[in-house]
Amino acid sequence: MDWPDKKVYILDDGARESMRTLAGELGCGYISRGPEWAKKPRHAKAGNVNNALLETSGEFILILDADQIPAPAIFRKTLGFFADPAVAFVQTPQYFYNLPPGDPFGNEASLFYGPIQQGKDGWNAAFFCGSNAVLRREALMQIGIREYVETLEKRERETIENLIKRVGKTSCDDEDSCAAVGRLMEGLKAARTALNGKAPLERVSDLVGEAVKDAEFLVARKDVGELAAAMKDLAGSGDMDAAAVYRHIVGNLDSLSRQAPSSALDKLRISPEYMEALNLSRSEEAIPVQALATISITEDMATAMRLHSFGWKSVFYPEVLAYGLAPEDFGTSLKQRLRWAQGTIQVFLRENPFTKKGLSFAQKLMYFATMYSYFSGFFNLVLLLAPIVFFFTGIAPVASWSVDFFARFIPFFIMNKIMFRFVAAGIPVWRGEQYNLAMFPLNIKAVISVLGGKKLAFVVTPKHRDDGRDFRLIWPQATVIALSIVAAIYGLVMFFFGKGLNIIGLGVNLIWCVYNIISLGVVVKALYYKAPEGWSAQLPEFLAEFGETR
Numbered sequence: 256m257d258w259p260d261k262k263v264y265i266l267d268d269g270a271r272e273s274m275r276t277l278a279g280e281l282g283c284g285y286i287s288r289g290p291e292w293a294k295k296p297r298h299a300k301a302g303n304v305n306n307a308l309l310e311t312s313g314e315f316i317l318i319l320d321a322d323q324i325p326a327p328a329i330f331r332k333t334l335g336f337f338a339d340p341a342v343a344f345v346q347t348p349q350y351f352y353n354l355p356p357g358d359p360f361g362n363e364a365s366l367f368y369g370p371i372q373q374g375k376d377g378w379n380a381a382f383f384c385g386s387n388a389v390l391r392r393e394a395l396m397q398i399g400i401r402e403y404v405e406t407l408e409k410r411e412r413e414t415i416e417n418l419i420k421r422v423g424k425t426s427c428d429d430e431d432s433c434a435a436v437g438r439l440m441e442g443l444k445a446a447r448t449a450l451n452g453k454a455p456l457e458r459v460s461d462l463v464g465e466a467v468k469d470a471e472f473l474v475a476r477k478d479v480g481e482l483a484a485a486m487k488d489l490a491g492s493g494d495m496d497a498a499a500v501y502r503h504i505v506g507n508l509d510s511l512s513r514q515a516p517s518s519a520l521d522k523l524r525i526s527p528e529y530m531e532a533l534n535l536s537r538s539e540e541a542i543p544v545q546a547l548a549t550i551s552i553t554e555d556m557a558t559a560m561r562l563h564s565f566g567w568k569s570v571f572y573p574e575v576l577a578y579g580l581a582p583e584d585f586g587t588s589l590k591q592r593l594r595w596a597q598g599t600i601q602v603f604l605r606e607n608p609f610t611k612k613g614l615s616f617a618q619k620l621m622y623f624a625t626m627y628s629y630f631s632g633f634f635n636l637v638l639l640l641a642p643i644v645f646f647f648t649g650i651a652p653v654a655s656w657s658v659d660f661f662a663r664f665i666p667f668f669i670m671n672k673i674m675f676r677f678v679a680a681g682i683p684v685w686r687g688e689q690y691n692l693a694m695f696p697l698n699i700k701a702v703i704s705v706l707g708g709k710k711l712a713f714v715v716t717p718k719h720r721d722d723g724r725d726f727r728l729i730w731p732q733a734t735v736i737a738l739s740i741v742a743a744i745y746g747l748v749m750f751f752f753g754k755g756l757n758i759i760g761l762g763v764n765l766i767w768c769v770y771n772i773i774s775l776g777v778v779v780k781a782l783y784y785k786a787p788e789g790w791s792a793q794l795p796e797f798l799a800e801f802g803e804t805r
Contacts, residue, residue, distance in 0.1 A: 258330035268303045286310050292541040301547040301554035308546050320386040322580040329576040333389045336570045343394035343567035347387045351581035353792035359784040360588040361690040362581035365682050372571040380621035381571035385555035398561045399546030407456050407535055414532040419443050431477035435470040442466020460533045479511050550605045553598025560622055564613030578795045585781040586728055589697060596629045596701035632698030639735050639771050642764040646746035649755055656759040689777040696731040729782050732775040739768045
């Protein structure tokens with residue numbers, strides 16, 4: 256990479272000694288996670304990068320996935336945008352140099368890393384896509400610190416409210432116990448008032464801590480007082496040692512009460528977990544400040560949305576400046592798509608753009624448009640089943656095949672296709688349209704798994720070909736194809752025997768079935784695809800000196 260003052264680090268999440276050795280041979284820095292991560296949430300790629308942020312100091316950070324090869328000019332072409340102090344990141348396209356002819360797995364993304372990202376960029380809503388992007392450290396640390404503060408504030412608020420409810424239900428049977436309950440309730444309400452008044456979180460925590468200490472003192476004083484009474488009784492029986500102990504207790508009641516172990520928390524039904532929740536150390540995490548968002552397995556979108564909500568700007572630069580590897584078999588491609596879908600839905604449910612403060616209305620729409628697309632599996636299934644239902648039952652998807660309907664539908668349909676291709680500016684879109692329809696099982700699975708609370712794990716996309724052909728990967732699409740063929744034949748037979756289907760309904764639904772079959776056929780072709788004999792991926796031109804093929 257053509258830039259004089261740069262430091263390159265390998266972030267090894269596997270802590271492999273061989274990788275450390277390789278980094279030394281290449282003259283790179285090497286960073287892996289330390290023991291503080293043991294038994295703590297790792298947060299996948301986001302955690303790996305967040306860990307590295309605390310061990311590095313560069314003002315600008317280029318993030319590259321391990322399979323990405325940066326062009327020498329990547330810094331010279333992107334760093335100039337940071338002359339604007341409000342720019343948080345510059346995203347460049349992800350380009351795959353190992354796509355086989357015809358892109359059978361639908362991995363080519365020039366439509367997204369072209370008109371779509373450029374359109375979002377026009378509304379200051381370009382997405383950070385996890386790789387091939389340069390980010391400003393200051394921006395990342397700002398949202399990380401803000402997330403840290405907001406997390407602690409939310410946790411303190413919930414803990415205080417829960418404690419107020421629990422303490423309010425506590426009964427007391429003597430003066431000291433009632434005083435302890437009253438003091439604790441007083442401190443909790445004072446802490447709530449301070450929190451609502453935007454007082455420092457440390458002050459809020461201190462108010463609760465002081466109230467707990469006072470309550471412990473009052474309960475302990477009761478216990479010490481009971482001990483003194485017992486000693487007094489023994490002294491009355493002539494026990495001189497007990498008399499001496501009694502006099503000592505009475506003379507030092509307060510100091511002994513503060514030193515004595517207290518059962519106040521147990522008596523007030525306050526578990527140690529509540530007190531731990533008021534600790535500002537965020538001990539449940541390996542590092543307290545998480546700059547890249549950790550709410551989703553797709554950390555990039557959530558991070559970009561947080562940056563935009565803080566008023567930071569983004570830039571999409573359309574020139575290809577890094578070259579990577581796409582999945583080389585259909586099964587791996589599906590796993591990657593499923594992870595993207597699940598992660599995007601997670602972000603939508605956890606940080607809905609329409610409720611995210613700081614985003615402009617246009618930015619909310621830009622994020623929602625992408626998130627909404629992953630719910631398409633349900634209505635795509637309806638579109639696929641509608642002609643099948645018509646042929647078997649005669650139930651039409653529209654009330655009437657009238658002239659009025661076609662006068663409105665046909666111009667809309669044609670203009671929709673024309674405008675899509677106009678905006679695409681020469682980029683092929685048919686393969687994308689096919690996959691948009693054919694991915695209905697995957698998108699439905701993504702929605703159900705996220706809504707069902709299934710724990711999602713970040714899975715690194717394999718970069719080697721799996722030559723297996725697992726028909727289970729496409730059985731839903733194959734089932735719809737088979738049903739469409741049978742339904743179309745059944746409909747034709749019924750029509751020729753005069754069983755009630757009209758010619759317009761028959762024609763429209765036959766065309767509809769053919770369109771669906773062709774669209775779904777893309778996954779059948781992908782599953783059984785074999786690259787042409789002798790084909791191999793070509794390395795980027797600037798690496799030609801190192802070898803002609805991968």
